[in-house]
Structure formats: structure tokens, C-alpha cells
Amino acid sequence: MDIFEDPQSTREEILAAAYRALCAHGYADLTMERIGEEFEKSVSLVYHHYDGKDDLLLACLEFMLENYRVDTDTGPPSDPSAAMEAVCDRLLLVDAPPDVQQFVRALIELRGQAPHNRAYRDYFTRSDAFFQDRIETIVETGVEQGVFRDADPERTAGMIHTVLSGAFFRYATVEGDDWLADVREELRRYTEQTLYLPDDDAP
Incomplete structure (x- = not known):
């Protein structure tokens, strides 16, 4: 993943190592x-910064989410239709590289900790909301620009996010x-029928 290719500090080097190890071994x-x-340095340095693997993995997830947020x-997107297609493609792993595919599998393992671990549950609650x-x-x-139908943003977003999850x-x-x-094709059909206006109706 690009954000781990050029770590700028010891902390980021540790997070990058955690990401690689998680992809390779799973949770x-x-x-x-x-x-x-x-990690190219001593493992004792990892323990110096983090109490255990869950503490470190949660820090790694927070780092990734914050980078994605930035x-x-x-x-607001200048082209809502293109933005929607990009979100759906990204979250449906269209053309995703192998390390991202491996990370998704590991991410589901981490999510499986949430029912019994409040820290993971809090993280995934915030991540989903984001x-x-x-x-x-x-x-x-899209609704404000007149390129989408008059759909309910919260309910439509909830539907799409649930399908992607x-x-x-x-x-x-x-x-x-x-x-x-x-x-992907059915989700595209849903967005076309629910959101996208026909070309002759768009402004």
C-alpha cells in the first residue's frame, strides 16, 4: 500500500512492518x-512503542484511516457520478493489487474481534461512519447539482455502504x-435507477 512505501519516522516504520506482517500471516x-x-531494527523497539499486537494493529488502522481522510x-466532488463509480470500484477491489487483497482478508479477521473487544468495535464504528x-x-x-435524482442521501448511502461491506x-x-x-454490475444498475438522471434530463 502506497502510504507504507516511504515511512518518515520510526513509528511509521513499525506501522509499515505491522501492515506487511498482517498481510503475510493474518491476524x-x-x-x-x-x-x-x-522491521529492520530491534524487535525490542516495537515493544517500546506498543504494548502488544492489538495495540499496534489498532494504531496501524488509525494511521491508514487518517491518511485516507486527508x-x-x-x-464536495465536482463530478458526483465519477466519484460514486470510483468509491464502488475501490471498495469492490476492482484492479486491487495483491497486498490490498491480502489486507482485506486480514481486515475481516480484525473486524471479527469487535464483538468482544471494545477498542476494535469503537474503531470499526468510526470507520464505517466515515x-x-x-x-x-x-x-x-449530486442532488444539489441536479445530476442525481431527489434521493435520500442517508438512506441511499446506507444501502450502498452495506452492500460494499x-x-x-x-x-x-x-x-x-x-x-x-x-x-458490481448490479450495484451499477442500482445507482443508475436510484441516482443517475438520464442524459437528456441532466443540466
Whole structure:
């Protein structure tokens, strides 16, 4: 993942090592020692900064979310239709590189800790709210610009986000991904029927 390619501090080097180790081993088989194997400096330095693997993984997730927030905090999109397509493609892993695919599988393992771990539950609650809010902003902007139908932004965003979340779970827990193309096509059909105005009706 691009944000880990050029770490700017020891902390970022540790987070990058945690990301690589998580992708390679998954959550269940991940240990601080394995994270240390991905870290060019002493594993004792990892323990100096973080109490354990959950503390470190949560810090890694927060770092990734904050970077995504900064990268996408550009205000309302100038082209809501293109923005919606980009969100759907990104979250349905269209053309995703192998390390991102591995991370998605590991991410579902981390999400599985949420029912019994408040720290993970709090993180995923905020993460879900963030991504749904981004989709809601796209819908609101499209309605305001007159390029989307008069849809309810919150309900529409909730529907799309739920479909995308379900696709993540299925992708991570079944063999094969031939079904992804069908889901993408049906989601495109949903957005066309629910949001997009016909070309002759658009301003």
C-alpha cells in the first residue's frame, strides 16, 4: 500500500512492518516477533512503542484511516457520478493489487474481534461512519447539482455502504471472486435507477 512505501519516522516504520506482517500471516498467526521480522531494527523497539499486537494493529488502522481522510478531504466532488463509480470500484477491489487483497482478508479477521473487544468495535464504528459519510456527501452533492435524482442521501448511502461491506466479508471468506463482477454490475444498475438522471434530463 502506497502510504507504507516511504515511512518518515520510526513509528511509521513499525506501522509499515505491522501492515506487511498482517498481510503475510493474518491476524490469528500474527505475533510481535513476526512483526519484528518485518522491521529492520530491534524487535525490542516495537515493544517500546506498543504494548502488544492489538495495540499496534489498532494504531496501524488509525494511521491508514487518517491518511485516507486527508487524501479524500477535498470537499464536495465536482463530478458526483465519477466519484460514486470510483468509491464502488475501490471498495469492490476492482484492479486491487495483491497486498490490498491480502489486507482485506486480514481486515475481516480484525473486524471479527469487535464483538468482544471494545477498542476494535469503537474503531470499526468510526470507520464505517466515515465511509458512509463520504458516500452520503457524494449523493448530497449530486442532488444539489441536479445530476442525481431527489434521493435520500442517508438512506441511499446506507444501502450502498452495506452492500460494499457485505462484499468485503464474502470476498474474505469464500473461494474465488467470479461473483464480484455480477455484484458490481448490479450495484451499477442500482445507482443508475436510484441516482443517475438520464442524459437528456441532466443540466
